[in-house]
Amino acid sequence: MTAKTLLNWLSDPEYSVRRSYRDIIHTAYENVALVPADPIPDRFKDGDFEISGWVTTGTDRRQRGTREAAPLRIDGRQGNWAAIEALWMAGELTDDDFEGHFINDIIVEDIGEGTDGWTFDGSNYTVELR
Numbered sequence: 001m002t003a004k005t006l007l008n009w010l011s012d013p014e015y016s017v018r019r020s021y022r023d024i025i026h027t028a029y030e031n032v033a034l035v036p037a038d039p040i041p042d043r044f045k046d047g048d049f050e051i052s053g054w055v056t057t058g059t060d061r062r063q064r065g066t067r068e069a070a071p072l073r074i075d076g077r078q079g080n081w082a083a084i085e086a087l088w089m090a091g092e093l094t095d096d097d098f099e100g101h102f103i104n105d106i107i108v109e110d111i112g113e114g115t116d117g118w119t120f121d122g123s124n125y126t127v128e129l130r
Contacts, residue, residue, distance in 0.1 A: 005017070005021065036089060037088055037089055037091060039085065039088075039089070040081065040084065040085050040088055043129070044076060044129065045076055045077070045079070045081050046076060046077050047076045047129045047130060048073060048074065048075055048076065048129070048130040049073070049074040049076060049106075049127055049128065049129060049130065050065070050071035050072070050073055050074075050127070050128045050130055051064060051065070051071055051072040051073075051074065051120070051125060051126070051127050051128075052064050052065025052066075052071045052072075052125060052126045052128075053065065053120060053122045053124055053125020053126060054120065054121055054122030054125065055072050055118065055119070055120060055125075056118070056119040056120075056121055057114030057115045057116060057117065057118050057119070058114065058115025058116040059115070060115065061121075063122070065126070071128075072107075074106060074107050074110050074111065075110045076106060076110075078106075078109050078110035079105055079106030079107075079109045079110060080105045080106070080109050081105065081106070082105075083101050083105055084097075084098060084101045084102070084105065084106075087101075099120070103117070103118045103120075
């Protein structure tokens with residue numbers, strides 16, 4: 001398969017690929033599906049996170065990362081990454097699973113449960129690795 005064929009195939013859903021190339025592409029997809037994910041990089045597990053956006057614990061709801069309230073700072077080294085990593089390696093880590101485990105296994109392990117748990121209930125927030 002030429003680079004031109006590959007680019008055309010990737011960029012144009014209507015592009016007709018020869019049968020022999022379809023077999024190569026199918027085999028490549030099968031091979032990728034069988035390769036396990038790389039472990040979560042240590043820079044995440046050893047990093048500091050800053051969370052900006054609406055953060056709520058109990059009745060305390062603040063927009064973090066503004067002049068009025070600093071970002072919520074989390075030390076990733078204090079967290080328990082085992083559940084996140086197990087789901088990641090199994091290819092089963094969803095956004096909702098990640099958020100739940102990040103709250104329970106990383107944030108709570110670092111700074112505690114909070115008044116009534118932690119909720120990130122705004123329409124937009126960011127998590128930066130520092």
